[in-house]
Amino acid sequence: MSTTEEKSSENKVVEFDVRTDEMLVNMGPQHPSTHGVLRLVLRTDGEVVSEVTPHLGYLHRCAEKIGENLTPRQWIPYTDRMDYLAGMSMNLGWSLCVEKLMNLHVPEKARHLRVIIAEMQRIASHLVGMGAYGLDLGSFSPFLYAFRERERILDLFEEACGARLTYSYLTVGGATADLPTGWLQKCEAFLDQFLPVIDEYHALLTTNSIFIKRCAGIGVMSAEMATSYGCSGPVLRGSGVDLDLRRDGEEWYTNMYDGYAFEVIVEKDGHYPNDHVYPGVPPEAVLGDCWHRFYVRMLEVRQAIDLVRQAIDRYSAATDSYGEPVKLNEKLPKGEAYLETEAPRGQMGFYVVSDGSAIPYRARARSSCFCNLSVTSELCRNTLIADIPAIVGSLDIVMGEIDR
Amino acid sequence: MGNRNGGRWMGEINGHTVLFLFFGILTCLFSLAVVFSANVVRMAFYLILALAATSGLHFLAGADFVGTMQLVLYVGGTLVLLVFGVMLTAQNPFISLRTAGGDWIVAALVGGILLVILVPVAFQIGLPPQDAGDIEGLTQREAVASSEPVSVPTATRIGLGLLGVPGDDVSGYLLPFEIISIHLLVVLVGAAYLARAKRKVVVRQESQNIAGS
């Protein structure tokens, strides 16, 4: 606090009571609330944070370079480890991208299978996001409640593909195996059991007055800001931008959701679709704040349940194959393809360039969390230290995907 | 004093005495530590211990209300304030400010003289009269030279005294009490006013624009 001259019309003069000194504080890379190995350098004056600089790269594993040495199907396990909380969505994104390059249309049954799996993965991922957000705000129990339900989804995934975290299930051409018999019944049973549990989360977090106090009006991001930073997913829709790739994306991707009835979860005229089921927006909340980002996720969980139910019906009705995966060393046609999909955390893009061999010339990923994280320093300016976990947590980042 | 130093007194070295020695020595020790410590944070810490030990002495003297007040107001209130002040200003150059040697000598001289004056006075005033017959209240004194720290309720009588109700060993203090109340109010306002220095600092305003939009 040394400068006293006015620099521009944007600046304003503030009177301070006590002479204080700025501190540089490292939040992370080992910190309970930075969601992995993110390092935030805070410039603080007491409790007030004047500047936040995120530092990345602690989890960089050269995944994209590795992708230039493996065939697309061999690279699938590496995509699992990008957003490790939504491995299925990563598999799906890469598979669809490669299929687009190969112009390979998957069978109808595989399409619905993919919807089931992707939406279940969305539920599982948002459950972690929600639980961890509770942790960031000091509420421990919702985290375990969320994990309790997530366990059941993981059980289902394990039954389908044998893995609980890094699935490599959806693959180029369809899936590695069909869903086992009885799986659909178990899935439906889970959905029936899970639906009323969402109310618990709303009671513990969404409508909790302390929770509202902690996130309503905090980290407000305008629609312009969200789009200019390239935010996507619930972070974008939490700011009131009506964009969901499942509806607005490339045809190659939206085909997957052909015939499904769903509304994009975004606030219109002060209301969210389906929000009559849940307690509505509290008066304190401002569009684009942490509370809205959280609420969008919660409503997407509800929406995903509907989508899975629709998909189960269609999957049962479909008679063709679940989609045999292509050969491991299938030659790729010469050319390039880029496809963005709506992963739980936003628009996850994959890019593949082929020179005609089985191994891509380039494999790249466009990270959704990277763009979402880039607003951190803007959002966290002149907030309190306690708001930093609230804001960063509401962006729901996964460092594995950012650093790759 | 020699005539009092018989076996009769040895038997009266009791819990009270031991506790007094404990607290008294602690008080003196930490008071001196405050003087001889150069680090201002440690000084504050020693001061806390010295004053907490003093409140123990108050308890031993039967003034439990005052002792508790000492803990609440002095140790728990004033010193937290002081520690706050220390931490607000505890920048490296000021944590340990050394005093010049000459100052020490003068201070030690003055302090020594003061001590030399005070201690004999303490002995003169504090000692019970040599001649038992001299003073009328002697029997009473014998009675009150108690061996155990008996708890006597003092709070009620102090409270009434502060409300201006005189008792047999307390006068009315309504006016001083009111004056001190006003004084405290004035001090609170004054301190709050004084501490608000008019330092002007420029901050960027983007975040508020964002919040407003």
Place this chain on the structure above:
Amino acid sequence: MSQYLISHWGWYPPLVYTLMAMLAASLVLLVIAGGSVVFIWMERKVAGRIQDRLGPTRVGGKFGWLQTIADGIKLLSKEDLRPEGADAMLFRIAPYVAFCASYGSFIALPFATGWVGLDINVAVFFVVAVLGLEVFGVILAGYASASKWSLFGAMREAAQVISYEVPLGLCIVIPVMIAGTMDLTKIGNLQSGWFTNWYLFHDPFTFITFFVYYTCALASVNRAPFDLAEAESELVAGFHTEYSGLRWSFFFMAEYGSMFLVSALGSILFLGGWNGPVPVAAWIFGEHASQLSGFAFVLANVLGLMAFILKAVLGVTVMMWIRWTLPRLRIDQVITTCWKYCTPIAAVMFVGVISWQLMGLPNGGDVLPHHEQGSRRLPGSLRERPFETGDALPSANSVGFESEHGEQERGQVDG
């Protein structure tokens, strides 16, 4: 016992008294250390049950009751790390300061009639005063750790504890005012008989006061949602970030000690202390425990002790329940809660209770008849007669110590 050692064995008196004091001190220490062991185990079990899991199950049999001991042994064997830039002396001593404050306040806490370390007649005041000193341990730990997170925690703790002492004090004054004494033993005994005699049910104002007290107590012992000094999602671990091993566990013991202490204090001030909801001891022995003697007294006291511990542990359990349910407040919200809500509410309750007393409205004790015609019926201010002689009292009455029972009392004084 001291006298015996001196007179029969001829030990050197100061030594005997020192030994005796140390013996007593270590007994209390054991109670607190043992208490925190139980509470930490309980916290894990409560947290487990709240979170739909079991909590510790292995160590020590079915309920994992040896888990805390095992953890304690692990902590003991851990390296005692000290950061390089730390102020060594203060860093080492800070946990003990925090612990001593929590421990010291147990001296004046009665567990049943007459079962108290030191019977001070300003016990309420003393307990709160000594408990407030815990803040120094935290501040020193935060400062001496030479870690920014610790410093943040320390500053938050200082601001928070100092603020919350105001409404806490106001809430405590209310039962003290009704009882007319600051002696915890007397306050407890005044609530004997049916549960309606508890000050919680004295009048609507005290009922609200209890909840304000509990909130403030929660804040003053740094429990969630007010655990900002060690907010793990913001400040890593706050003031004890740099501590390890035994020193760290001292902070923990201090925390659990204070938790027990404030809920015990709350149960004496509002929940009748060692008096059960129904006067069981009075039915059995025909008299209230404070008037019994010998074996009956001990038996009644053991009953009372159980009731007291039950209430205090219940208070601690609710604290745990709250901790595992609610998110954490922000520091500005904590201070706002204190100054904008707790303090004004407590002040209004204070005035309300005064008015209730002055207007002579019926209180909880009138609903169910009081068992003994003891001291509760006497008006607060005159119960302890301030002076032995009656001549000072007219002036006392003239400054407004009127009450519904003033007549009766004055009659006694005149007589």
Place this chain on the structure above:
Amino acid sequence: MFDLLSQPVGLTHYLIVGAVMFVAGAVCMATKRNALGVLMGIELVLNGANLNFVAFGSNFLERNPAYQLGLDGQIISLFVIVLAAAEAAVALAIVLNFYNNHSTVDVDRADELKG
């Protein structure tokens, strides 16, 4: 003079502890260059005096009944405690102001009489 330790606690004991505190405070005030150190010296001096008031008023101590202060002593010491709190608040405000303006807490640097 040195057989104090073998006697029951009396007024003298208290007065000596008070004297030590008082002198320590006075020396502290004289030697410390840190303004807060001076403030601590003042607290010590006040407490030394306070202890004397309590001791004079105490019924517990072996003392000359001619010096009987009774509860007045305690009330005076209460006043001292309260006033010390007030004094500390003001002094602290001054120190902070001084620190704001001069960026130091060294009292030796406070030798100019201008705003």
